[in-house]
Amino acid sequence: MHGRVKTRSTAEQQEVKRKEREKKVKLYKAGVEKLFQKRDGNCFDNEVLEISAQLLCANPDIYTVWNIRRQVILYFKTEKSSEDFQLLLENELPLTEQCLRANPKSYCAWHHRSWVLDTMPVPNWKRELALCNKYLELDERNFHTWDYRRYIVTRAQVPAEDEFIFSTQKISTNFSNYSSWHYRSRLLPSLFPDPLNKRPIREDKHKEELSLVQNATFTDPNDQSAWFYQRWLLGRAHQSLLLVQAFVSEQLTFAVLNKSVRLDKSNLSLQLFISNNPIKGSWKPCGCNVDSHVWIFVPENQISSGSLTSGSLEVTLHHQNKQIDQLNLHIKGPGVEAWGSKKPQFDAQFSQGLTSVLETELDSYHQLLDLEPDSKWTLLTIVLLMQAIDRHLYKDDTMQKIGQLKKIDSLRSGYYEDLRSRYEIEYFLDNQEKDGLSHPACVEVKLSGYNLSALYHLHYLSLMQQVNLSCNQLTDRSLPQLHALQCCQVLILDENLLESLNGMPSLTSLLSLSLKNNRISTKDNLKHLVMCQNLNSVHLSGNTVANDADLEVYLKGLLPKLKTEEVI
Amino acid sequence: MATLLKDVSLNDSHPKELLLVKHADYIASYGVNKDEYEYCMTEYLRMSGIYWGLTAIELMDNLERMNKQEILDFIKLCQDESGGLSASVGHDPHLLYTLSGIQILTMYDAVDVISIDKIVQYVKSLQQPDGSFWGDKWGEVDTRFSFCAVACLSLLGRLDAIDVEKAVEFVLSCMNFDGGFGSRPGAESHAGLIYCCVGMLSITGYLHKVDADLLGWWLCERQLPSGGLNGRPEKLPDVCYSWWVLASLSMLGRLHWIQRDALIRFVLACQDTETGGFSDRPGDMPDPFHTLFGLAALSLLGVTSVKTINPTYCMPQYVIDRLKLKPQKLSV
Numbered sequence: 001m002h003g004r005v006k007t008r009s010t011a012e013q014q015e016v017k018r019k020e021r022e023k024k025v026k027l028y029k030a031g032v033e034k035l036f037q038k039r040d041g042n043c044f045d046n047e048v049l050e051i052s053a054q055l056l057c058a059n060p061d062i063y064t065v066w067n068i069r070r071q072v073i074l075y076f077k078t079e080k081s082s083e084d085f086q087l088l089l090e091n092e093l094p095l096t097e098q099c100l101r102a103n104p105k106s107y108c109a110w111h112h113r114s115w116v117l118d119t120m121p122v123p124n125w126k127r128e129l130a131l132c133n134k135y136l137e138l139d140e141r142n143f144h145t146w147d148y149r150r151y152i153v154t155r156a157q158v159p160a161e162d163e164f165i166f167s168t169q170k171i172s173t174n175f176s177n178y179s180s181w182h183y184r185s186r187l188l189p190s191l192f193p194d195p196l197n198k199r200p201i202r203e204d205k206h207k208e209e210l211s212l213v214q215n216a217t218f219t220d221p222n223d224q225s226a227w228f229y230q231r232w233l234l235g236r237a238h239q240s241l242l243l244v245q246a247f248v249s250e251q252l253t254f255a256v257l258n259k260s261v262r263l264d265k266s267n268l269s270l271q272l273f274i275s276n277n278p279i280k281g282s283w284k285p286c287g288c289n290v291d292s293h294v295w296i297f298v299p300e301n302q303i304s305s306g307s308l309t310s311g312s313l314e315v316t317l318h319h320q321n322k323q324i325d326q327l328n329l330h331i332k333g334p335g336v337e338a339w340g341s342k343k344p345q346f347d348a349q350f351s352q353g354l355t356s357v358l359e360t361e362l363d364s365y366h367q368l369l370d371l372e373p374d375s376k377w378t379l380l381t382i383v384l385l386m387q388a389i390d391r392h393l394y395k396d397d398t399m400q401k402i403g404q405l406k407k408i409d410s411l412r413s414g415y416y417e418d419l420r421s422r423y424e425i426e427y428f429l430d431n432q433e434k435d436g437l438s439h440p441a442c443v444e445v446k447l448s449g450y451n452l453s454a455l456y457h458l459h460y461l462s463l464m465q466q467v468n469l470s471c472n473q474l475t476d477r478s479l480p481q482l483h484a485l486q487c488c489q490v491l492i493l494d495e496n497l498l499e500s501l502n503g504m505p506s507l508t509s510l511l512s513l514s515l516k517n518n519r520i521s522t523k524d525n526l527k528h529l530v531m532c533q534n535l536n537s538v539h540l541s542g543n544t545v546a547n548d549a550d551l552e553v554y555l556k557g558l559l560p561k562l563k564t565e566e567v568i
Numbered sequence: 569m570a571t572l573l574k575d576v577s578l579n580d581s582h583p584k585e586l587l588l589v590k591h592a593d594y595i596a597s598y599g600v601n602k603d604e605y606e607y608c609m610t611e612y613l614r615m616s617g618i619y620w621g622l623t624a625i626e627l628m629d630n631l632e633r634m635n636k637q638e639i640l641d642f643i644k645l646c647q648d649e650s651g652g653l654s655a656s657v658g659h660d661p662h663l664l665y666t667l668s669g670i671q672i673l674t675m676y677d678a679v680d681v682i683s684i685d686k687i688v689q690y691v692k693s694l695q696q697p698d699g700s701f702w703g704d705k706w707g708e709v710d711t712r713f714s715f716c717a718v719a720c721l722s723l724l725g726r727l728d729a730i731d732v733e734k735a736v737e738f739v740l741s742c743m744n745f746d747g748g749f750g751s752r753p754g755a756e757s758h759a760g761l762i763y764c765c766v767g768m769l770s771i772t773g774y775l776h777k778v779d780a781d782l783l784g785w786w787l788c789e790r791q792l793p794s795g796g797l798n799g800r801p802e803k804l805p806d807v808c809y810s811w812w813v814l815a816s817l818s819m820l821g822r823l824h825w826i827q828r829d830a831l832i833r834f835v836l837a838c839q840d841t842e843t844g845g846f847s848d849r850p851g852d853m854p855d856p857f858h859t860l861f862g863l864a865a866l867s868l869l870g871v872t873s874v875k876t877i878n879p880t881y882c883m884p885q886y887v888i889d890r891l892k893l894k895p896q897k898l899s900v
Contacts, residue, residue, distance in 0.1 A: 002806065003804075003849070003852065004847075004852055005853075006840070006847070006853050021605040024605070024609070025603065025605055025608045032658075036658045059612075062611075063660065064612065064654070064659040066706075067704075067706060107708070111706070111708040143750070146755070146756060147750075147751060147752060147755050150755070178800065179756050182744060182745065182757070185745035186754050200745070224789065228746050228786070228801065229745070231746075231782075232745040232746065259776075261776070289775075289776070289897075291773070291774075291775075291896075411791050411793075411826065411827040414825045414826070415784070415788050415825040419781075454900040455900065456900065477821060481899055503899070
């Protein structure tokens with residue numbers, strides 16, 4: 001029940017209402033009982049149609065009554081001539097209209113109407129399309145009407161071009177119509193697909209849409225609809241699935257993809273080759289889900305250090321038995337380990353032509369921002385445009401504007417914090433790449449002091465042995481993200497907001513974990529340390545739990561390799 | 569052509585404390601008088617009504633106030649020869665009520681009172697070649713039914729009875745430019761249907777196919793200055809969207825993208841201080857549907873006087889743990 005205001009009434013009014021309702025209940029019960037009786041007795045006649053129509057006009061959601069009605073109609077199909085049957089179905093249309101007038105959101109009434117059209121010998125699709133137009137005049141956001149329209153358009157084979165014109169008309173009458181923008185987003189890719197398959201639509205149309213939506217956002221900067229559409233147009237290019245990192249040693253072998261996937265032999269699979277020989281074994285996802293960026297290889301026979309001394313090492317990625325990517329590994333030293341890595345790609349990758357359009361837009365939105373300095377949508381769009389044009393050039397401005405958004409739109413401060421964290425990590429990874437981050441040597445990755453509230457792209461750190469995430473705003477909810485750190489031996493999480501280790505993934509390489517100055521209060525909140533069985537040191541000073549006299553005994557029970565002097 | 573923001577305003581007269589005793593009384597007394605108008609006229613959704621009431625009262629730890637035997641007997645009577653469950657005795661079977669029935673039986677740990685094989689057979693019979701599900705034999709297709717089908721089968725441990733990959737493929741074909749989902753391919757994003765699709769992908773283990781940042785942003789943009797959440801852009805807030813939006817954000821690991829205290833204030837303002845129960849908006853009539861979703865939202869928001877709810881199934885977490893189900897959840 002939605003939108004029924006609770007009203008005060010006098011005793012007299014209440015009595016009138018009570019009697020009215022009593023009558024309605026009686027009618028309902030008698031009607032339904034009669035219908036069930038007739039159906040049980042296979043008595044399909046006009047009376048069933050009459051009674052059911054009365055019940056449905058009062059409440060179009062009684063689905064079983066519609067079913068009974070359809071049973072009668074199907075029964076009459078064999079009894080009546082085609083003309084009479086057509087007439088019978090024609091009569092269903094005003095009934096559904098009457099029901100929809102009472103409740104325009106009745107799933108049952110809408111479905112019945114489409115069933116009637118599909119059952120009718122000669123359906124009149126034109127009339128139905130006109131009905132949709134009329135209903136969309138009354139309520140341009142009723143998604144049932146839009147869904148019905150798409151059904152009619154499919155059945156009547158209305159060309160997508162016509163519907164595109166319709167959506168343009170709807171938008172030009174009222175920019176504030178999310179439903180129309182949505183419809184456009186569905187029509188455009190089918191009408192004007194991008195031949196390069198990088199973006200949803202062809203470049204010339206993309207420019208036209210950018211201009212249309214800019215016009216809309218300038219007309220009414222407070223309306224959400226156009227801004228959502230614009231964000232779609234400013235999205236990053238579609239990236240194909242790639243192998244980005246791999247690691248092979250006697251103890252541990254894994255491969256990393258740029259997207260989180262589920263591997264299954266028939267569809268998507270990985271293969272390790274040593275000296276061109278395929279190595280038998282299975283791949284298991286890292287972390288607690290069935291999908292992962294990082295897949296661990298379990299060989300049938302252990303990989304011997306001898307095989308890492310010479311020859312080539314390679315991992316290949318296959319989609320439906322076709323190789324779609326490969327990664328060659330470098331052997332670090334004889335008998336030690338081998339690894340391979342590709343540079344991450346965070347740029348939006350717009351063409352030069354589109355980028356110059358975006359540059360002009362950025363100027364325009366700066367002007368709009370001068371007029372309305374607190375318009376969050378303008379601010380956010382400026383951020384997105386800057387990211388799309390040149391991420392590194394606009395780094396400081398991006399961060400400053402996100403800070404402003406956090407203040408202006410405080411309901412969503414959590415979102416902006418995570419967005420900032422994501423950008424910070426992307427900048428960090430880009431910069432590290434120059435210095436050879438992909439080398440799993442004993443350099444410390446220092447993602448420290450960025451006030452990160454979320455962990456993105458950690459799979460690009462899967463080869464690193466020392467990771468410092470201290471002095472951030474990390475909470476328990478981000479712990480599962482650490483699953484990508486498969487080579488990590490030393491992990492520093494000091495000065496964060498951790499209350500427990502719930503969600504800590506299994507990290508088999510991890511030897512030392514530092515958790516100083518977090519908010520861990522009880523031993524029980526540490527129980528997930530058991531996921532990291534090779535830990536020999538855990539640092540907990542600056543947490544309430546560090547004052548617990550039994551802490552050391554507890555931790556030694558969890559972690560057999562822990563050295564006494566290395567607790568706290 | 570400036571847009572007026574659709575929202576409600578809260579004031580001091582709206583309740584600020586959680587009135588658990590009143591809500592438990594409201595649910596326990598709902599339907600005791602079987603001739604009551606509201607009760608009679610909602611016969612067509614009785615099975616779901618019982619699920620809403622039962623889950624709500626269990627979240628308040630008052631399950632014993634419901635008449636268990638009467639409910640189990642009722643469900644038995646609602647299974648027809650096709651195997652599906654109907655909303656009420658004499659009505660027709662439908663996936664919506666089949667799921668509600670299974671949820672109730674699961675909470676009571678009593679699935680054996682009906683024929684499980686027939687339920688599985690019924691759900692399986694409704695899957696179409698494109699992977700979608702009909703709600704019943706009359707052919708309505710909707711992603712709500714995709715959720716009902718996999719939720720129901722997974723609660724019974726029988727997900728393998730259907731073509732899961734095809735079912736997932738269909739749901740993914742309903743994904744939109746904004747990262748959200750609608751009822752069918754091409755249909756506009758809507759928080760209720762997003763919940764169904766995200767839930768469906770969470771159960772089947774394909775949640776990583778969602779663009780969690782894009783969809784999460786759309787979802788957190790549902791929060792209005794009143795603190796309440798709407799179901800689509802430019803619409804009014806409603807307590808039930810507190811659930812559809814929050815549960816989706818929770819599965820995506822992005823619950824912290826909305827402002828918790830403001831939403832709690834809005835949900836509490838939708839309580840009826842006289843009769844108990846929650847309504848869609850402050851000052852409207854309460855009903856069991858909004859009462860469940862109000863309480864469930866408070867549970868996700870960490871209000872500890874309400875039992876922990878599972879965001880995928882909208883059932884108490886301990887029940888999901890008992891079944892050893894681990895619906896997929898993302899993190900960030």
